[in-house]
Amino acid sequence: MTDGHAPSPDDGDAPALPDDCDAVRDALVSWYEADHRDFPWRRTDDPYEILVSEVMSQQTQLGRVVEAWADFLAEWPTAAALAAADRSDVVSFWSSHSLGYNNRAKYLHEAARQVTEEFDGEFPRTPDELSELMGVGPYTANAVASFAFNEGDAVVDTNVKRVLHRAFDEIHNAEDPDYETLANALMPPGESRVWNNAIMELGGVACQKTPKCDEEGCPWRKWCYAYETGDFTAPDVPTQPEFEGSRRQFRGRVVRVLGEYDELMLDELGPKIRVDYTPEGNHGREWLRGLLSDLSDDGLVEVDEDDSGTSVRLQQ
Missing domain, CATH: 1.10.10.10 (Winged helix-like DNA-binding domain superfamily/Winged helix DNA-binding domain)
Structure with missing residues (x-):
């Protein structure tokens, strides 16, 4: 972002935050809460339901996940129900709904068994604890901790990296951008649920590979380095079209x-x-x-x- 900066509270060497960081945060959250895509897993804080959505979304467009997610939960509504299921039935469901690698179905089934038998039916709450579940990597663990318990760190997926790369000049021009430090410093303390949903929505709706800043009313246009300069390159948009910035x-x-x-x-x-x-x-x-x-x-x-x-x- 381009309007003047204040040092990050966490790391003096990290990319600095804008002076009006509260206004930047409020603008994004207000934009998200006013109007966002209504996926059903955003209306629940059940960690099992959220874990299912996260695993399904790893290789499938979100629009296609909606029906599969509902069907899966109708078949196995709880972690205990999934743990008691025959693994071949779970894999068959996964395959019939074209949800990507069948190993993910096996891992999800095993994770449900772990929750039921090793955690006495209570889902672990923190990213570190969630990472003990089979097939749950750092990103998925943090997402479940955020969306189910509001206890996660900042989520940094491809969409979020694109947003930060475009919005912050120090990230945009760095040889080795420190996305995670910036993302965590930017996130309001104790607000991982709404913040991570909001910044992921920004990357998925307004700050796509082909940006839709004006069309989607991007709340960060006032501060955005890319919007100011016309340079909309990003990690997943490596070649700047001749049109951008011209x-x-x-x-x-x-x-x-x-x-x-x-x-x-x-x-x-x-x-x-x-x-x-x-x-x-x-x-x-x-x-x-x-x-x-x-x-x-x-x-x-x-x-x-x-x-x-x-x-x-x-x-x-």
Whole structure:
């Protein structure tokens, strides 16, 4: 993020947090709580149900997991029920629902047996304890601790890495980005359930490989390094398209914004094109006049100068 930074409370060498970190956090959580994809496992804090969803989601699109998850829980509604099932039936279910490697079904069945026999039917609560379950790696353990018990660390999956890489200039430009330290420093203490859901939703909806910043109302546009610079590369988007960050991209923004207004003054248009627009800055009036000159030459916009200033509209 680009607006000034305060040191991380956890590690002086870690990427720094923005000065207005509370505003950054509140913006994301408010965006998530106002409107998000309604997956059924987000409406439960049952650790067994959440574990099933996490294991199923490892190799399957979330939309396809919904039906399989409901069918699985209808067949085996508790860890005890799954532990008592014949393993071949569980594997057969997994295969018939095209849920990826059958080993995951075997591991899930064994994890249910461990919960029932080794943990007296009580799910372990912390990431370290959950990691003792068969087939439960660090990511899944942390996800279950977060979503079931609100006791997890920050989840750092591919989507979250993409968000952090784009939003924070120090992560974006680092040779070896420290995603986990930043993610944990950024997460509000004791809020792993809502925070991890929110930042994963941001990566899955707005900050996709092809970003949808404006379309999805990304709550971090005000602070985002990628949105400011137009450089939307990320770990899973290694090659920057020629369009990103180019004058052509910002010309397109001008046309799109003017399509929503009859007319705008130059300094009204600028902030709608770039969040870092300042009249006398590097990306200020001179830069914007250059874009408008190109668009005028192409017959796309009209630019009028008078005593009140410079006004811009689409060519009629």
